[in-house]
Amino acid sequence: MKENLWKWLGxxxxxxxxxxxxxxxxxxxxxxxxxxxxxFYHVCMWFAMIIIMGISFINSLRFLRTFExxxxxxxxxxxxTGLLFGFLGIFTGMIWAKFTWGEFWVKDPQxxxxxxxxxxxxxxxxxxxxIDEEQKRAxxxxxxxxxxxxxxxxFIGILPxxxxxxxxxxxxxxxxxGVNGLDSTMRLVFYPAIAGWVITGIIIxxxxxxxxxxxxxxxxxxx
Amino acid sequence: MHWDEVMSLVRKxxxxxxxxxxxxxxxxxxxxxxxxxxxxxxxxxxxxxxxxALFWIIMLFxxxxxxxxxxxxxxxxxxxxxxFLVSPQAVILAKIIYNLLLMLVIALLxxxxxxxxxxxxxxxxxxxxxxxxxxxxxxxxxxxxxxxIAGRSGNNFALMAxxxxxxxxxxxxxxxxxxxxxxxxxxxxDHIGNLLVLLLLNLLVVVLGWILFPYxxxx
Numbered sequence: 001m002k003e004n005l006w007k008w009l010g011x012x013x014x015x016x017x018x019x020x021x022x023x024x025x026x027x028x029x030x031x032x033x034x035x036x037x038x039x040f041y042h043v044c045m046w047f048a049m050i051i052i053m054g055i056s057f058i059n060s061l062r063f064l065r066t067f068e069x070x071x072x073x074x075x076x077x078x079x080x081t082g083l084l085f086g087f088l089g090i091f092t093g094m095i096w097a098k099f100t101w102g103e104f105w106v107k108d109p110q111x112x113x114x115x116x117x118x119x120x121x122x123x124x125x126x127x128x129x130x131i132d133e134e135q136k137r138a139x140x141x142x143x144x145x146x147x148x149x150x151x152x153x154x155f156i157g158i159l160p161x162x163x164x165x166x167x168x169x170x171x172x173x174x175x176x177x178g179v180n181g182l183d184s185t186m187r188l189v190f191y192p193a194i195a196g197w198v199i200t201g202i203i204i205x206x207x208x209x210x211x212x213x214x215x216x217x218x219x220x221x222x223x
Numbered sequence: 224m225h226w227d228e229v230m231s232l233v234r235k236x237x238x239x240x241x242x243x244x245x246x247x248x249x250x251x252x253x254x255x256x257x258x259x260x261x262x263x264x265x266x267x268x269x270x271x272x273x274x275x276a277l278f279w280i281i282m283l284f285x286x287x288x289x290x291x292x293x294x295x296x297x298x299x300x301x302x303x304x305x306x307f308l309v310s311p312q313a314v315i316l317a318k319i320i321y322n323l324l325l326m327l328v329i330a331l332l333x334x335x336x337x338x339x340x341x342x343x344x345x346x347x348x349x350x351x352x353x354x355x356x357x358x359x360x361x362x363x364x365x366x367x368x369x370x371x372i373a374g375r376s377g378n379n380f381a382l383m384a385x386x387x388x389x390x391x392x393x394x395x396x397x398x399x400x401x402x403x404x405x406x407x408x409x410x411x412x413d414h415i416g417n418l419l420v421l422l423l424l425n426l427l428v429v430v431l432g433w434i435l436f437p438y439x440x441x442x
Contacts, residue, residue, distance in 0.1 A: 064438055116389050116392055119388070119389040120389045120390070123385045123386050123389060126382065126385055126386075127372070127373075127376060127382060127386060130376040130378055130382060131375070131376045136375070139438055139439070140372055140375045140376065140439060142438070143372060143435045143438050143439055144372050144386065146431075146435060147368060147372075147390070147431055147435055148389070148390055150427070150431060151365075151390050151393060151427075151428075151431075154393055154424065154427065155392060155393040158393050158396075158397060158420060
């Protein structure tokens with residue numbers, strides 16, 4: 001019942017953000033114009049991704065503390081769910097970039113940070129698939145996940161120092177929030193949209209975890 | 224963990240290297256021929272931008288190649304033997320130090336061959352040498368740890384590049400930035416901040432290796 005409540009909440013928030021995002025009046029700013037509405041769809045993906053990758057990191061730590069395989073499944077499925085949001089974020093961003101900056105891919109620290117995140121977690125999945133023994137796979141991939149996540153955070157911290165400044169609107173370094181130019185009607189859609197996608201991401205993650213448990217149960221019964 | 228454990232492990236690795244010299248020679252030849260191929264591909268004419276970028280890319284590939292064999296050249300039985308003798312922290316520190324020496328040799332050779340074929344564009348030598356030193360130690364730290372991870376899985380060689388490239392990026396981009404500055408007459412003091420970032424990255428990697436390596440080791 002409680003689970004269902006969350007599903008309804010996530011679904012309603014997302015539906016609300018889709019309709020309201022298309023219907024509300026947005027400020028007409030130079031360069032972005034009406035495409036500013038993509039903020040409600042694109043930026044939320046990164047929030048969902050970072051939070052879910054954080055969940056993956058925490059579960060990797062928990063695995064190394066306890067050596068219980070269920071934490072490994074939690075961490076791996078979180079990484080997969082996070083990757084889904086990473087790809088969605090890249091695609092929505094590329095469409096937006098094409099219409100505002102004229103190119104699908106531009107030289108920008110935010111894009112490079114996103115690409116590196118996706119590369120790291122794809123590498124993590126390749127590493128996982130290359131080890132057969134469960135306990136060993138869990139241990140080694142947890143070590144990589146922790147090592148990589150810490151370096152990733154450092155990378156996102158360093159990047160703005162290295163470049164001449166992002167061309168993303170409203171950016172002084174911190175990704176996502178700090179959009180000072182965001183007016184109050186847009187906030188009414190933006191914040192619920194973030195909450196909706198994060199909740200939905202966590203629900204997807206939980207379903208994937210249940211699926212993974214069922215799969216390993218089937219393998220047990222067959223083998 | 225004792226310091227003499229680390230030192231004797233480093234000495235052991237150095238001895239091994241000198242006994243089977245093909246490994247070291249292979250890496251050195253790799254650097255030489257890569258630079259030579261680049262020289263031919265560019266027909267000897269090169270600007271500061273490509274010079275800088277290519278230098279660090281070749282450094283990266285040579286370092287990845289050199290670090291790959293860190294944990295696989297010795298048999299599992301011998302690894303088990305070390306397991307009873309020394310602490311895991313001593314093993315990872317020793318490997319990092321050994322790889323650091325290796326990376327320094329690679330860096331010097333790479334720079335030497337670059338200067339020989341394509342001339343030197345370096346203006347601010349102190350800054351460039353600082354970048355070389357911090358770069359070598361950073362590569363050594365990250366790649367040793369990734370080699371330990373990749374060595375545990377089946378296909379070591381394919382995984383090494385996939386796992387290490389995204390992790391090396393923060394280091395590599397900072398290095399390229401600092402070294403690009405050393406090709407212009409910029410004062411050293413402008414880049415203390417970036418050098419500090421490099422130093423902190425090095426420390427962070429060693430600390431992470433120190434904490435995480437014991438989990439990789441026990442089977």
